[in-house]
Amino acid sequence: MIEENYSVVWDLDTFFVGGSNSTALRKHLDEVKNKLVAFEEELKGFYTPSSLQDVNKIVHTIDKLKDIAVNLSEAGAVIGCFQAQDTTDKQAALLEGEVGMLYAKLSSSMLTIQQKIGQTEETVWQDLLQTNELSTFAFVLNEWRNEAKLMLSEKEEDMITNLSVDGYHAWGQLYDMSVGDIRIKLTLDGVEKVLSVGQANNLSSHEDAAIRKESFNALETAWTEKEDFFAKTLNHIAGFRLAVYEKRGWDSVLQEPLQINRMKQETLDAMWGAISKNKAPFVEYLQRKSAMLGEKRMHWYDLDAPVSASTEKMDFQQGAAFILKHFKEFGPKLAAFSRNAFEKGWIEAEDRPNKRPGGFCTGMPVSEESRIFMTYSGSMSNVSTLAHELGHAFHSYALRPVHWMNRQYAMGVAETASTFAEMIVADAAVKEAKTDEEKIALLEDKIQRSVAFFMNIHARYLFETRFYEERKKGMVSATRLNDLMEAAQKEAYGDALETTHPHFWASKLHFYITDVPFYNFPYTFGYLFSLSIYAKAITEGSSFEEKYISLLQDTAVMTVEDLAMKHLGEDITKEGFWIKGINLCIQDVNEFIQFTNAKG
């Protein structure tokens, strides 16, 4: 075998030479801006389509929209890369602000088109969708139209959007600001330290139990001191949302998030139903873990504690070889695509200062390339992250032959390809682990994810649905919010917890996100959906890859129910489907129990 030597630094010059000061990038952005202004002007004359003669007009509008959108995303993606690779790049930060403003302009143009489409007479609309030109966009166009129909008039919606800047989104920003101001005082190794909330949160996985407990208590104290402020903030965000829903005549708070995720209520209920009925193995895992930590039952502050240190290290070249080897076992296309990504410098993995934390994958739709960002330091979890991001890039690759209109997939399916790719590598790592210690650490890593999706996210979902119901009747006090959270956690963790985290509602940013409501269940959906596809791939072998690719190509043109039925032959409104994915996670728990038995 030839020893490969892939670059650990990505190549961004293929897009715009010269980094954030690139003149080509400046020119590109100016062009997008000019096109947007002209498009806005043109849309003033965009009327409600009234006949088949309007087909060309709609096609022309879609073409323009696509042209602006792909060029803007191309620039936005590259600028995001500039920022991530060097957080001190001030020019990149300025450009990011500019791109944000251009995106806001673009979405207001899209809203105009949506409203006009919504007003089109039904028979005219049906005729239009039958045409060759528009039939390929039928799902998306219908979605735009149906959404518009569920909304208030153009004038009223416009007013809501305007008022929401100060009356809704501002509450979310105020939350971020206040959390940013909080300082946590802690004594670490005899030295008094002042930490941000993020830094204190990171101590939840510290190996020293006393430090975990102390940081947790210090955080709870901080949340308690400000609980009335956060309760008010949360109540007003919910209040605004509920008032808008009421005006639109929407009864259920889940209507909007389900619509965004192209999902039925039955599907969501079947998923949580299957999870609720299968908590026992995870409760057993939590009991085993607390015993390994020398405790009788699980404390909240021990949930992230390490039970066994992963010692296995792989340098970047070894990690790449490991990923490619196991991708190849799944299918030749995923392997060839990933090899190309390594060879062409699509990956930024170097461990150096001034890089942003975390990892991401971003797509450049004009160049039809992707870039992956992470800091690779050689742990097995780095190898998994790299596989995860390659999975995202493969999803974009699979969607390349698909028109831009049909590529806008929702959050619930966004993590399908990434989780899938990560699972291939994580499973292989467990199988090839050289020591029991290593195996236990890798298994625990996998099970932690299941606990997060089946228990932690479930608690958030239970809390949020119950809170919104109570909020309909009036303001909900901080004390009541604590009670609701505690009850949700006890239930979601199958009564395995000795201590809970009552102020979790104050500490979790996700409850205060105003762009997307119910930022919780799509995570669990995506994880389990992907696991079910993975379960199928295991039984079908490498012949599954073609089916997998056609599934990915359909992720943005149908409901999740239709997607599963068409490509997997599965009815996801039934619990049986979800149990298959959960069973894979239960196998991990069984193995963990078995290996830790042998240890004890």
Ligand SMILES: [Zn+2]
């Ligand atoms: Zn991801």
